[in-house]
Amino acid sequence: MKSSFRFANLCGTVYQQGNVAFDKDDSLYSPVGNRLSVFHLVRNSSSTLPFETRKPIARIAISPANPSLVLVADEDGHALLVNTNRRALLAHMNFKLPVRDVQFSPDGRFLAVTHGTHVQVWRTPSVLVREFAPFVLHRTYTGHSDDVLSISWSRSGCFFLTTSKDMTARLFSLDPVPGFRPKTFTGHRDAVLRAFFSLDERTVYTVSRDGACLTWGAKEEDMELDVPQDTEGTEEHAVGFIRWGVLARHYFHQANTQVACTDFHAPTSRLVVGFSNGLFSLRDMPDFHEVHALSISQEKIDSVAFNRSGEWLAFGAQRLGQLLVWEWASESYILKQQGHFYDMNAVAFAQDGQIAVTGGDDGKVKLWNTASGFSTVTFADHTAPVTCVEFAKQGQVLFTASLDGTVRAYDLVRYRNFRTFTSPAPVQFVSLAVEPSGEVVCAGSQDVFDVYMWSVQTGKLLDVLAGHTAPISGLAFDPTGSGMLASTSWDRTVRFWEVFRRSAHTESMQLNAEGLAISFRPDGKEVCASSLDGVLTFYNTQDAACNGVLDCRRDIAGGRSINDRISVRNNAAGAAFTSLCYAADGTCILAGGNANYVCLYDVREQVLLKRWTLSLNLALDGTQDKLNSRDVTDAGNVALINDVDENELSLHERMDRSLPGAQRGDLSKRSTRAQARSKCVRFSPTGQTWAAASTSGLLLYSLDDQTTFDPTDLDMELTPQAVRAASHQGDTLPALLGALRLNDPALMAEVYEHVKMKEVPLIASQLPTVYLAQVLGLVASRLDPANESPHVEFHLSWLASLFQAHGAIIRAQSSTTYAPVLRAVQMALNELRANVKTTGDRNAASILYIWNAFSTRPLQRVENEV
Incomplete structure (x- = not known):
């Protein structure tokens, strides 16, 4: 079995x-812990980049000149510069202070x-040349007396606005300008969150945390700009020589709440503000007319952003883990996604591997499309944490078990x-198993130590299997349909039950520690059980003999x-596997549990094949093998000290919930951190995923490669001249790949039209999959009548060859990756069909007219004329 699984996507967490x-x-970038997710709203899909920062991401910035260039910075100021198209990491940088905001010119x-009370401007690293020190400091700007909160550039890039906790905003110039001095905007009574330029840059809007919005413009007595005569680029520097004054003061008048986030769309002059009570307000500036005021939830809105056209608004709520994209004109949701409110406990795959279902501590069951990464359905019938989820082998039926004492079928x-x-008496179910035929479902409890068996058709309780003396932690049915049920418990036993026989036969095997999980091999001849001492024990189901014992504590x-x-040695004693899953061929077993690792073992050789690290997030416990002794004091670790500024918290977060009469604080409060672990691991039925x-969400690892080998990286310099030379020399495929990589429409059309007709099937079959959508779009554009291309048969031959060579891939991703380009191809073919039909009808009418005209004249006269 292949073990080269790589991180493919992250589901279950959207923000x-x-x-x-x-x-x-119009692709939306959202930070998900220490990873970055990209939601392609046009293609209806999402992807998570494989890079991780040291701590949770605090800020992201997208380059306006090169949208594929993205900078992400974590809470401590460690930043990564990545190319999202190539999924390549370009550079690292440590800004050494928490980053409040980062913006490209x-x-x-x-x-x-932002660098504390200062602002640093760096030169953007080159994406074409590899440099030893890619980040070069341009200038450092001072003037604020407290932390800088935001940065906004002018349209020319010569000036930028900064806001700070010191209740002021300042205007700085990128380079020294003769006669210019930094401007200060004062008048707010609370920290200024953001400042924005209008489209003509004659007006500035500042928004503070207390709900005040000030409009700044040129003073009436100084409408003419006092620009020095020797200043070059007068229009670019005009914004620096305006004498700014307050033109209007506006207030949002929201009682007992604060402004949490804001954004401004200059082309449409619209301002959106999100509040700490879940309300947002959309207003037209500068008259401050309210367009919309809606409540998303009862929790704080942490982030808001406009898209390029200003039609969509994106909202992020940290406490709910919710991400929304709302179109204000039609008042409809473009995207509405939310993960589990608490931890994710269980996962299972449907038979086709396209659907994954998860159950969480919030009592919800969510269905996720593994191709698009979106949640499609949410079931909220359970009233307590969901502990297990299982699919029936036949039919579209899902079973879930919960601590609320119910097992539900969907x-x-x-x-x-x-x-x-x-059950007859209320119990809490912690394990679940479904018989392969889907007629019987069993669940194990943690309080009465019995296994309950129901009929799915009638819903009646068939039997109660007694024998265990401790909570039943694992159940599994024989996949072959023999009716054998295996169970493991904290009583250190593994039991086999013949549930369909009149005399229920039971076989019991002893473990060296408490049993935690159990799994059947697909052929039903072997079962594997994990115990609290970190050991995997394999049993033969036919004679109940032990096939082997695998000690995994060091893994x-x-x-x-x-x-x-x-010490580490004693700490490792508590790590054990709580979830097991055999591969489809039964040669390997996947194990995960109370650790930051997932391990893959070879069953026959009983050796470790590969180990994956789930997270590198230092904000989670269990991701560091060694602790920094300088941070450990007699009172505990200094990282547990809560250093959050109370002024940045909402009223709900600042509310005192201490006990009445307590004079030294609430002794029930604890500083807790999430632990990196995997509660459940499952193989897809296809074996590809x-x-x-885990704590970070639903991590998907796949055998499918995210990148494709490109031969042009080795044997040709990627320039337009080299591409044209290769095309004229007959190296058609390298020339076409080089043109696609350069992404020059004129060059791509030239190389495409130069391909010989007989070479089209061969080139289409050898075309890497990564360029398939680009080539389909190229063919669709050449089919457009506006291009006046006469090679209709040539274009149709390209389409036929591409669909014949890559039809399976296109069909599998027709609703996600290839949806836009397939719509373009369909439109081009429909228009071609209409044009051909119109031309044919016109030609038929002309021929009929000529025939009728000649048929009415005498035959001899026609012959003479001929």
Whole structure:
């Protein structure tokens, strides 16, 4: 079995903290912990970049000149510069202080970063040349007396506005301008969150946290700009020589709340503000007319952003983990996604591998499309944490078990809960198994230590299997349909039950520690059980003999808690696998549990094949093998000190919930951190993907390569001259790939038209998949009548060859990756069909007219004329 699984996508979490941003193609970038997710709203798909920062991402910035160039900075100021198209990491940078805001200049040449009370402007690294020190400091700007919160560039890129906690905004110039002095905007009574330029840059809008919006413009007595005569680029520098004054003061009048985020769209002159109570307000400037005022939820809106056209608004709510894209004109949602409110406990795949279902501590069951990464359905019938989810082998039926004492069956055709199974006395179910035929479902409890068995057709309780003396942590049915049920429990036993025989035969095997999970091999001849001592035990189901014991404690060792005071050796004793899953061929077993690792073992050789690290996020416990001794004091780790500024918290977050009469604080408060672990791991039935329900979300690892080998990287210099030379020399495929990489429409059309007709099937079959959508779009554009291309048969031959060579891939991703280009091809073919039909009808009418005209004349006269 192949073990070269790589990180493919992250589902289950759509937003956590930081800012959201749109690029020019209306793709939405959202920080998800220490990873960056991209939501392609036009293609209806999402992807997560494989790079990780050291801490959760605090700010992201997209270059206006090159939208594929994105900078992400974490809470400590460590930044990554990535190319999102190539999924390549370009450079690292440590700004050494928490980054409040980072913005590219309009031309993309400079990068402005907040640095405490200062602002630093760096030269943007080159994406074409590899440099030893890619970031070069241009200038450092001072003047604020408190932390700088935001940066806004002017349209020319010669000036930028900054706002700060010191209740002021300042105007700086990128380079020294003769006669210019930095301007200060004062008048607010709270921290100024953002400042914006109008489209003509004659007006500035500033928004403070207390809900005040000030409009700044040129003073009436100084409408003429006092620009020195020797200043070059007078129009570019005009904004620096305006004598700014307050033209209007506006207030949002929201009681007991604060402004949390704001954004401004200059072309349409619209301002949107998000509040800490979940309300947002959209207003037209400068008259401050309210267009919309709606409440998204009861929680704080942490980020808001306009798209390029100003039609869409993106909202991010950290506490809910919610991401929304709203079109204000039609008052409809373009995107509405939300992950689990608390931890994710279980995951299962449908038979085709296209749907993954998760259950969480919030009592919700969510269905995720693995191709698009979006949640399609949410079931909220459970009233307590969902502990297990399982699909029936036949039919679209989903079973879930919960601590609320119910097992529910869902119809995935009508999306409804059609059956609810309960026990005679209230119990809490922690394990679940479904018989392969889908007629019987079993669940194990953690309080009465029995296994309950129900009929799916009637919903009646068939039997109660007693014998365990501790909570039943794992259940599994024989996949071959023999009716054998295997269970493991904290009583250190593994039991086999013949549930369909009149005399229920039971076989019991002893473990060396408490049993945690159990799994059947696909052929039903072997079962694997994990125990609390970190050992995997394999049993033969035919004679109940032990086939082998695999000690895995060292494989999952490591990972220290921030308040840990014991050695690594003793700490590793508590790490064990709580979830097991055999591969489809039964040669390997996947294991995950209370550790930051997922391990893949060879069953026959009983060796570790590969180990994956789930997260590198230092904000989670269990991601560090060693702790910094300088941070450990007698009172505990200094990282547990809450250093959040209370002025930045909402009223709900600042509310005192201490006990009445307590004089020394609430002793029930604890400083806790999430732990990096995987609660459930599952292989996809296709064997191409496996998923882990982890602290970070639903991690998908796949065998599918994200990048394709490009031969032009080795044997030709990528220039337009070299591409044309290769095309004329007959090297058609390298020339076409080089033109596609350069992304020059004229060059691509030239090389495309130079391909010989007989070479089209061969080139189409050898074309890398990564360029397939681009070539389909090129063919669709050449079919457009506006291009007046006479090679209709040539274009149709290209389409036929591409669909014949890559039809399976196009069909599998027709609703996601290839949806826009397929619509373009369809429109081009429909227009071609209409044009051909019109031309044919016209020709038929002309021929008929000529025939009728000659047929009415005498035959001899016609012959003489001929």
